[in-house]
Amino acid sequence: MKKTWMIAMREFKERISARSFILFSVLGPLLVLGLVYMLFALGGQTKQHWKVLVADHQGLFDSKIMAGEDAAITYYFANGIIELDEFKDGKKYQEYDAMLEVNGKVLTNKTGFLFYRNKPSMRMQTRIQYQYERRLEEILVVQLTEMSLKKFRSVKQPIGVTFSDVNDPEGQANDMTGWAGFFFGALIFLFIFLFGMTILRSVSREKSNRIVEVLLASVTPNQLMLGKIIGIGFAAFLQFVIWIAVIGLGLYLMREHLFPDVLDAANMNVKQLILDANDVSYQEKYFAAREYNEFVNLVYDRIQFANTIGFFFLFFVAGYFFYGAIFAAIGATMGSESDGQQFVIPIVILLCLSLYAGYFTMNSPDSGMSTLLHYLPFTSPVVVMVKLYQGYEPGHMYEIYLSLIILILSAFGVMAIASRLYRNGILQFGHRVRLKHIFKWMKRS
Template identity: 55%
Template structure:
């Protein structure tokens, strides 16, 4: 293990001294912050005009919504039960674009449904969720606490607000918070691909210029492989930490200087909060960054070890730097499939396939982050830990297999990589 650590430190110093590492550490988060600013600034300009019926038989909301009116949404209240089929087919409801269902248990289960005729825009979805949730926070703070609404919002839990098609209510649409999870999952796989390719190039380069022959005189192949994976992995973690730090500071700066009016009660009371501020609220108040970053780190580490072993093995068994390209394509397709799996789960969070993809190690990092952001049903949170355990166990198994390929293929030169070579080297102990 000592030799592995020495190799890891050598790889780390090489990465930290490269210009590309520094540029990516600075430019990457700046690009993310720029895109975030543009969404905050201009994302709410293209508005739909909606009429929304709030069905509230228990009169939980007291036929009130927010202190300031939204010019793009007109709310009406019904204090009697309205069946979904009635709303979908009866002529008296034809002018309403959507129906929000507020049942008597909403204050305890924090769950509500919106049934729409046409899919709302992203802005409209955020606005309705924001306005209904704000009103419910006022009710909760008044009935169950002695806190002010502002203090209560610091400790409140977000409302689980599901969007469904009124003509196809079983087709559950994505929760907006799921996109946050998909973003975290996508970042994991971007880093895995970039630093996985770094592992591949490093191994292939040292194999091609015969440096590896000198290294193997003092270091075992397994120690060399682990050292490269760990060293490059540490640099990936440092890169991710810098991203989180710069993005976090950037968001804090935006909150305190550019988009501060959402936190000014006088502006809200006067109806002077701009459209983009619902996006600001989504990012600053609904996303639990502490929880997300904690599990992001765990799944990033396990996912990197899992895929990093593949990249290391591929570099070792290739006859030249360009020889392994044919086997790199399936690996890239698996990474793309993992991103698609995250989107699939975003659209179908309760399907059996969603559970399978969360446990499947190739897709687990993305899918787990999506499921975490959507929230687990009561009693199902264990699925997150099962997914993490299976991914870690799979990583250990893949590293063991990759170590055998690394040992038997590293000193092979001048060959064309074929599948039969891989099978042969796997059989040699």
């Protein structure tokens, strides 16, 4: 064990001193924080102010769209007919971002036309369409009923439909939390692949330059393989911790200094925004609720980091040893670098299928296939992360422990097989790897 530890420390020091390790440790979490920053900024920024000219030559809208003002849109009215070319090229119309044409048949065909200079965002399109529809409804109410506009606006309120699982009536698990689990599962496989390839390159490099012959004079092949996997695993674990520390610090600084208003809990009560809507600022509050950034709520409120970080590391470690042994065996058995690349392709496909398994579980968490993928060692790290963040049913937490036990036992089994391949193939040079050789080495003790 002492020799295994010495090899592990040698590999660990070699990895952490590499320039690529330092760059990835710094740039990786900064890129993640940059992406989060952009999502926060896009979700909380004030939208561009639009000037919309309403061409209402019959005066149907009575020179108004809304009862109050909209901070994002200002409407201007023209009673005459404005040709499209005139609006496009006319000097006096250049200040307007779009023209909303109201024809005389709008009350029957329910159709309007908006001509823009620069395409509005989907939110802006929805905003304009909603306000246009609302104004038409008010006109029809005045013409066809005796109800006042104030009465109509008090009656016309948005109806929210909440879809809830009987096992999760409070909605603690939803698609957003499932995506969070998918992200952490994908992060596990990203590190497994990167450091698994590091194991493969390290083994193949020592094999190609015959350093392994010197090393095997003082240690056994099993000690060399295990020490290499453990040492590189320590480096991966250290980088993981650095990522979590930097990302955690970055999220804290964003909440305290960069987006204090957007991340203020007082600004996140969407249900209250809808309930407090009145006839003057109804539209503005309605759209404020619709534009509420759920991503912010997910990151700071819905993800229970303290309850999940332990399982995250356990499945990372078990998954790393499971796949790391496979990469070490590939490096030891390959006769040339091209052989190693060919054998890596199935592993890459397997990792991609594992990611798809996580995506499938998000959409069909209760299917029989999701249950099977939950226990398969190849796919369990990402599937368990998705299920963990979506939430297990009461009394079913044993499933995560059972999946972890299966993964650990599978890792030991793969390590045992990989050690045979490593021991029998590490000193084989200049050969072309065939499946019959691999099966032969697996049987040889």
